[in-house]
Amino acid sequence: MVDDAPGATAPPLFERTPKKAAVAAWIGSALEYYDFFVYASAAALVFPHVFFPQGNTTAAVLASLATFGVGYLARPVGSFFMGHLGDRLGRKKVMVASLLLMGTSTFLVGCLPGYGQIGVAAPALLVLLRLLQGFSASGEQAGANSMSFEHAPDDRRAFVTSWTLGGSQAGQVVASAVFIPLAAGLDDAALYSWGWRIPFLVSAVMVVLGFLIRRRLDETPLFTEEVERGDVRRLPVAELFRHHSRQVVRVFFAALIANIGTIFAVFALAFATDDVYGIGMSKTVLLWVTAGGNALAVVTVPLLALVSDRHGRKPMFVGGIAGCAVLTAAFLWSISTADVALVAVTGVLLLGVAFSATLAVWPATYAEMFPTGVRLSGMAIGTQFGFATAGLTPLITASIAGHAPSGWIPVSIYTCVICLVSAIAVLVGKETYRIPTAQLGARRTTATAVPAER
Numbered sequence: 001m002v003d004d005a006p007g008a009t010a011p012p013l014f015e016r017t018p019k020k021a022a023v024a025a026w027i028g029s030a031l032e033y034y035d036f037f038v039y040a041s042a043a044a045l046v047f048p049h050v051f052f053p054q055g056n057t058t059a060a061v062l063a064s065l066a067t068f069g070v071g072y073l074a075r076p077v078g079s080f081f082m083g084h085l086g087d088r089l090g091r092k093k094v095m096v097a098s099l100l101l102m103g104t105s106t107f108l109v110g111c112l113p114g115y116g117q118i119g120v121a122a123p124a125l126l127v128l129l130r131l132l133q134g135f136s137a138s139g140e141q142a143g144a145n146s147m148s149f150e151h152a153p154d155d156r157r158a159f160v161t162s163w164t165l166g167g168s169q170a171g172q173v174v175a176s177a178v179f180i181p182l183a184a185g186l187d188d189a190a191l192y193s194w195g196w197r198i199p200f201l202v203s204a205v206m207v208v209l210g211f212l213i214r215r216r217l218d219e220t221p222l223f224t225e226e227v228e229r230g231d232v233r234r235l236p237v238a239e240l241f242r243h244h245s246r247q248v249v250r251v252f253f254a255a256l257i258a259n260i261g262t263i264f265a266v267f268a269l270a271f272a273t274d275d276v277y278g279i280g281m282s283k284t285v286l287l288w289v290t291a292g293g294n295a296l297a298v299v300t301v302p303l304l305a306l307v308s309d310r311h312g313r314k315p316m317f318v319g320g321i322a323g324c325a326v327l328t329a330a331f332l333w334s335i336s337t338a339d340v341a342l343v344a345v346t347g348v349l350l351l352g353v354a355f356s357a358t359l360a361v362w363p364a365t366y367a368e369m370f371p372t373g374v375r376l377s378g379m380a381i382g383t384q385f386g387f388a389t390a391g392l393t394p395l396i397t398a399s400i401a402g403h404a405p406s407g408w409i410p411v412s413i414y415t416c417v418i419c420l421v422s423a424i425a426v427l428v429g430k431e432t433y434r435i436p437t438a439q440l441g442a443r444r445t446t447a448t449a450v451p452a453e454r
Helices: 019-044 057-089 093-107 119-152 154-185 188-195 197-214 221-227 238-241 245-273 283-311 313-337 340-365 371-399 405-427
Strands: none
Touching: 019 057, 019 093, 019 119, 019 197, 019 245, 019 283, 019 313, 057 093, 057 119, 057 245, 057 371, 093 197, 093 313, 119 154, 119 188, 119 221, 119 340, 119 371, 119 405, 154 188, 154 197, 154 283, 188 197, 197 221, 221 371, 238 245, 238 340, 238 371, 245 313, 245 340, 245 405, 283 313, 283 340, 313 340, 313 405, 340 371, 371 405
């Protein structure tokens, strides 16, 4: 029986299963970022030649990068729907729905005919499927992070949620393993006609695997307890903006750090390889650098998350942001010199260490800002509006870079501004890593619930 004496703590009604939740989050995130990297690589290397009229290389590259950004514009819209669904009906439903929609959309991209076959209908259909990808992605990480966060022990929240981001890096490693042999082993004619389709079609295998894992996952104890008590909000988004709008704004600005990922995966690839900039590096070199950085991140993300569980979110997050500002400039400068060794070192350090430090802690950092009833909505809306700017960044950076190797300078300045804003958003908040999960996000917290900030 539960001890009802004053001061007694009731045992949880439902069991936490952090390992199952972490694996389910990992596989879905791996699929999402497999799709992300495959599309990003194709948008930079292939789509300008397949889905757009030839004759103006610059216009084709910009149009292709714009289709990449369109997916991010769909994310804020989807975040309201997915957030409501997750906080009203449960985290598991969002995770299954987003997985199936993302996988189907990606598979269909690989089936599309090109501009030479159906004219302007080709880029139109590409944009439509990219919008569906963005809509599904709006709930994927917020759902997976909420699920793993609420299953995690109070003192291991960053580590358990970091598996979501570890999955994202693993997905990019798999994508590289599929894309690199195609880019290196096929001539342009074969790559542009059928070779580029293979990575998109292969995603079907990951969808089936992810669905089988996620359909067996238990709902989180905290959400299940809210259902049992009848405390589930009818309109979670309204509750979110009524009482937690400041936290949503903080998440939005902190999430601007996601721009580093798209600068690395899309702009840097185009900057190094497209004739527009006159550098002429090999596609394969950049793909290998990306694969190496992501492979290192698979290891560093959970390790850095463990450090954060012991010493707090803010030191790790802000330190990673500062590293991103410095190393992005160094990476882009290295590309401008066409020095393969420099590109490899700076690129792997940027992706595998500095950016990984932010990836290790942002899921727990954002989740700790909200109570259970609006956690998925808060994370989805805050992050997806921030991520929407990352989708536009390849187009913005391509526009300000000009047509010369010196284009790395304005892009680096742009990156530093983004990093500064993100760091300020993290620093102005309170440290929350030692607050028990059940007490997070409360509008009034007792003095004993919140220990002194370190």
